[in-house]
Amino acid sequence: MGNGYDSTTGVFTCPNAGTYAFLVHGVSTATSQLNLDIYRNNNYTVSVFAHIHNGYASGHQSIVLQLDEQDAVFVQGRGVNSMYGSSHEIYSTFSGFLVAPTQLPPSNPNQGLIG
Template sequence: MAFKLVAALLAFALPACVLGVQEIAFSAGLAHHEYLQASQKVVYDTIFVNVGGGYDSTTGVFTCPTPSLYMFQFHALSHSSSNMWLELHHNYAYVSSIWGHIDQDYAAASNSVILRLAKNDQVYIQTADQTDLYGATSEVYGTFSGYLIAAVNEDFPVVG
């Protein structure tokens, strides 16, 4: 009984890499102004980190390399007097969204979610309607980030 308790405490306290789970984290930003039509993926072009190589900066899609629990965050700033409506999707299924509009000013919004992913699941940000995102090389306001927070060792059905 004591051995099981010690093993459980070590599994909780040790970093994932020590337990044989791959470290996975990405963070990407939008370093340019982007006007998108409805149902377009947002391709974040500036990579801050891409440990594990799950984020594809040519498609804007994170593909899960190992089944686990992941935290995702996305932030955006609309161009002045413009609409912004973004949705986080998991395997083509809607999960959460942000929306913003302020007349004669910029609107900011953000959201986060924890998802349980299977290997090869995909997560991405897509527009729900016409969206005008503000960004520049020296002013990165829109970001999409995700990271593994806990290993999942059991099988579960794929969503989406």
């Protein structure tokens, strides 16, 4: 919804300024670890890590960001990563939603004044 997410690139480009929440969930393969980083405009924000010896592991992360119009948010793998799943078994996700739009100042500077 909102047409901000490009599924071919995996990048969310903010259509409207505001406060957004993003959630990332990943599952590693049974023999590897998972390292994912969340970026805002090519600036690192937080990471997801999952690892367990001889078994599948899952990692989760959420973040709330104040975004300007056209800011970009995306997830990038770091190091050697193996995510479990296939095109018909999706266990790793990246999602986000608008919490609150940025309030624009009134167009009339006297609007809202009491007196």
